[in-house]
Amino acid sequence: MEPAEEGVTKQTQEAAAAGGGGDGDNGECRVALPCGWLGRLSRELHWSFALAVVAVYGACQGVGDAVNGVASGYYWKDVQRVQPSAAQFYRGVTSAPWIVKPIWGLLTDVVPVAGYRRRPYLVIAGVIGVSSMLTLSLHRELGTVPALLALTAQSAGAAVADVTVDALVAQKSITHPPLASDMQSMCGFSSSVGALLGFSISGLLVHSIGSQGALGLLTIPSALVLSAGILLKESRATDFDYTQVHKKFYKAIHSMGTTLKCPEVWRPCLYMYISLNLSLDIQGGMFYWYTDPNAGLAFSEGFIGLIYSIGSVGSLLGVLLYQSALKEYPFRSMVLWSQVLSSLAGMLDLVLVTRLNQKIGIPDYFFAVIDNSISQMVAQLKWLPLMVLSSKLCPQGIEGTFYALLMSIQNAGVLMSSWWGGLLLHLLNVTRTEFSNLWVAVLIRNISRLAPLMLLSLVPQSDQNSSILPAEMLQDSESTEAAKAGSGSVAFSVIVADDSSNVVAESERIEVFHAATDDIELIPLVNKS
Numbered sequence: 001m002e003p004a005e006e007g008v009t010k011q012t013q014e015a016a017a018a019g020g021g022g023d024g025d026n027g028e029c030r031v032a033l034p035c036g037w038l039g040r041l042s043r044e045l046h047w048s049f050a051l052a053v054v055a056v057y058g059a060c061q062g063v064g065d066a067v068n069g070v071a072s073g074y075y076w077k078d079v080q081r082v083q084p085s086a087a088q089f090y091r092g093v094t095s096a097p098w099i100v101k102p103i104w105g106l107l108t109d110v111v112p113v114a115g116y117r118r119r120p121y122l123v124i125a126g127v128i129g130v131s132s133m134l135t136l137s138l139h140r141e142l143g144t145v146p147a148l149l150a151l152t153a154q155s156a157g158a159a160v161a162d163v164t165v166d167a168l169v170a171q172k173s174i175t176h177p178p179l180a181s182d183m184q185s186m187c188g189f190s191s192s193v194g195a196l197l198g199f200s201i202s203g204l205l206v207h208s209i210g211s212q213g214a215l216g217l218l219t220i221p222s223a224l225v226l227s228a229g230i231l232l233k234e235s236r237a238t239d240f241d242y243t244q245v246h247k248k249f250y251k252a253i254h255s256m257g258t259t260l261k262c263p264e265v266w267r268p269c270l271y272m273y274i275s276l277n278l279s280l281d282i283q284g285g286m287f288y289w290y291t292d293p294n295a296g297l298a299f300s301e302g303f304i305g306l307i308y309s310i311g312s313v314g315s316l317l318g319v320l321l322y323q324s325a326l327k328e329y330p331f332r333s334m335v336l337w338s339q340v341l342s343s344l345a346g347m348l349d350l351v352l353v354t355r356l357n358q359k360i361g362i363p364d365y366f367f368a369v370i371d372n373s374i375s376q377m378v379a380q381l382k383w384l385p386l387m388v389l390s391s392k393l394c395p396q397g398i399e400g401t402f403y404a405l406l407m408s409i410q411n412a413g414v415l416m417s418s419w420w421g422g423l424l425l426h427l428l429n430v431t432r433t434e435f436s437n438l439w440v441a442v443l444i445r446n447i448s449r450l451a452p453l454m455l456l457s458l459v460p461q462s463d464q465n466s467s468i469l470p471a472e473m474l475q476d477s478e479s480t481e482a483a484k485a486g487s488g489s490v491a492f493s494v495i496v497a498d499d500s501s502n503v504v505a506e507s508e509r510i511e512v513f514h515a516a517t518d519d520i521e522l523i524p525l526v527n528k529s
Contacts (some may be wrong), residue, residue, distance in 0.1 A: 041186060045172055046233045050186070052122065055228040056165040057187045059221035060129070060158055062194015066312075070202035070305055071214035072151060073287045079211060080144055083431050088284035088422030090148055095418070097156035098411045101404040102256075104163040109401065110248040115236040119229050121164045126226025128157035130219045137216025154218065161225050163404060195312045203305025252401055259402060264460070264468050265393050268331075269409055271458040272386055275339070276413030278452055280445040281421040285430045285438055286349065290368070295435050297364050307372050314373030318380025326381070331389055332459045338382035339453055345378040346446035353439045385464065386410070392468045421445070 041050045072094075076087040104121075113120035132153035136142060142150075169187065205214040260266050289296040290304065299307070326334065348371040351357050357367040390406040424444060428437040460468055 045176065048228070048232045049168065049172065052165055052168060052228040052232055053186055054190050055221070055224040056122075056161045058190030058194040059224045060161055062191045063198035064158065064194075064218050064221040066195050066198025066308065067202045067205065067214055068151075068154070068218060070199070070301075070308065071206055071211045073284075074206050074211040074291075074301065075147075075215060077288060077291065077432070080147060081432070082144065083426075084285040084288045085422040085426035085430070087288075088281065088418055088425060090151075091281075091284065092415045092418035092422070093148060094151045094155045095411060095415050096152060097159040099408045099415060101159060101163055101408050101411070102401055104160050105167070105401045105404040106249060106252060108160075108164050108167050110252075111245055112237050115238060116234050117237065118164050118168055119232045119234050121160055122225055122229025122232060124229075125157040125161035125164065126222050126224075126229055128160070129154050129222025130226065132157070133215055133218045133222065137212050137219075140212070154222075157222060157225075166404075192312070192316060196309055199305055199309035199312055201305065202308070203300070203302040206305075207301040255395070256402055256405055259393075259395050262470065264470065267458040268389055268393065268460060268468075269406065271335075271452065271455050272390075272406075273409050273413040274455060275335075275452040276410055277416045277420070278448045279342070279417050280424060280441075280448050281414070281418045282425055282438075282441050282445055284422065285425045285435070285441060288430075288432060289353070289435045289438055292433065292435070295433060297368070299365070299368070303365065307369055310369050311372040311376040314376040315380050318377035319384070321377070322381055322384045327384075327388075327464055330461055330463050331385055332456060332461050334381075334385040334464075335459050336453065336456060338378070338385065339449060341378045342382050343446045343449040345375050346442065346449060348374060350439060350442045350446065353435075353442055388464050389460075389468075395469060 041053070072091075073087070076082050076090060082090070108117055108121045132150040136147060136150040136154075139146075202214065205217065209217075260269070287304075290299045292298065348367075352364070352367055352371055355364075357364065390403065390410075393406060394402045421441075424441050428441050430438050430441060462468060
């Protein structure tokens with residue numbers, strides 16, 4: 001799974017875990033429809049917040065990542081004319097900005113720009129996305145390195161926007177707990193619908209205006225992110241002391257380092273990294289074979305988009321299956337069987353590549369759709385327990401930044417799997433026109449997916465509703481330090497909301513009362529998850 005798709009999946013999973021986003025009034029159940037989520041969030045949190053959610057999760061990650069996934073494959077194949085192994089390597093490079101998500105998280109948390117912590121980063125993300133895709137689409141003779149830089153810059157813009165809106169959602173979840181499930185449901189719905197729409201039109205766009213033209217249209221989602229940043233309603237921080245930024249960075253990094261030394265944390269982190277690392281990604285070779293008119297299946301651009309769009313339905317079915325029947329099972333059991341199922345599902349690719357499906361009377365196009373749908377569903381069943389496990393490894397006080405760190409560790413595993421897959425394709429001499437050894441690559445990939453089971457003891461045996469961290473790490477580190485300090489340096493944080501009914505205050509602030517003095521300092525809420 002690509003990092004960009006990972007961001008869509010992540011929000012879908014969080015929405016499923018949120019339980020549908022509904023709450024009851026006077027014993028009556030409210031039907032939580034998408035229009036209801038959007039309307040309620042617009043009324044109580046301001047319409048600009050709802051616009052930011054739809055722009056980032058629906059347009060940028062949903063539609064944008066889907067179109068980018070298909071169009072960039074054709075771009076490397078038909079415009080840059082690189083080998084499958086090189087295309088596989090470049091895919092890994094463009095995912096690099098998602099590995100450094102903690103940096104983006106720290107920046108938006110502790111470094112305001114012109115007094116604002118969220119708006120400028122959405123604007124910056126939008127500008128990066130628009131400029132990079134315009135550069136790629138308008139230069140017909142763009143070299144490989146500039147094209148790679150442009151696609152990487154677009155990925156960086158999407159990663160910055162993702163982290164920024166994650167921070168907004170977490171912030172609003174703290175100040176408005178009854179709306180937390182609505183927000184997660186809206187995020188998941190936006191990204192899922194966006195992905196379905198994007199994959200449905202991606203093949204048609206590539207067929208009608210070419211891969212460069214389709215990539216050029218990605219300026220539209222980025223422009224929506226830019227507009228959301230300009231229109232977002234956010235309180236402005238005054239008298240921010242930029243000289244203290246380095247201390248805040250050091251404190252956050254020190255806290256993350258201390259947490260990673262805990263065996264309950266580093267052991268599952270190591271398993272997640274190795275598991276994803278060894279799940280070799282050879283999608284580049286499979287894509288070239290799908291579209292090759294001579295030695296491959298000769299699938300058209302439109303049919304490629306159809307395969308991926310139906311695969312998105314399989315992904316959603318995986319979410320529903322997990323939510324309804326599998327979320328109560330222990331982590332180790334879920335990881336064991338999902339890893340085995342992942343290897344078995346990969347054997348469907350082997351059947352397709354060796355054309356055994358034709359011998360039993362199943363057409364290639366039908367078997368390819370079934371193959372992709374099952375693979376996406378199993379990928380969700382493998383990914384969801386890891387997401388839940390990651391959320392339980394985050395100590396209080398640095399939840400947002402540490403969760404971003406865990407996602408970066410997983411993205412690093414995905415990056416390495418892409419590069420290992422590219423090396424495997426190169427060693428087996430799978431090229432633009434030669435696919436005789438592609439079945440060997442598929443078989444090796446499927447076997448490698450079973451290798452992480454040797455390290456299954458690193459995964460906790462506890463069920464998915466239990467706490468994993470030691471009790472002392474579940475306490476807010478700042479509160480603990482303040483209690484130890486005694487009297488002089490104790491600070492009490494109180495959320496202030498000028499809310500006499502259900503009307504959201506014009507601005508939300510934290511009043512910090514210093515016990516040693518009578519001074520009151522007003523600072524904006526910056527907690528993030």
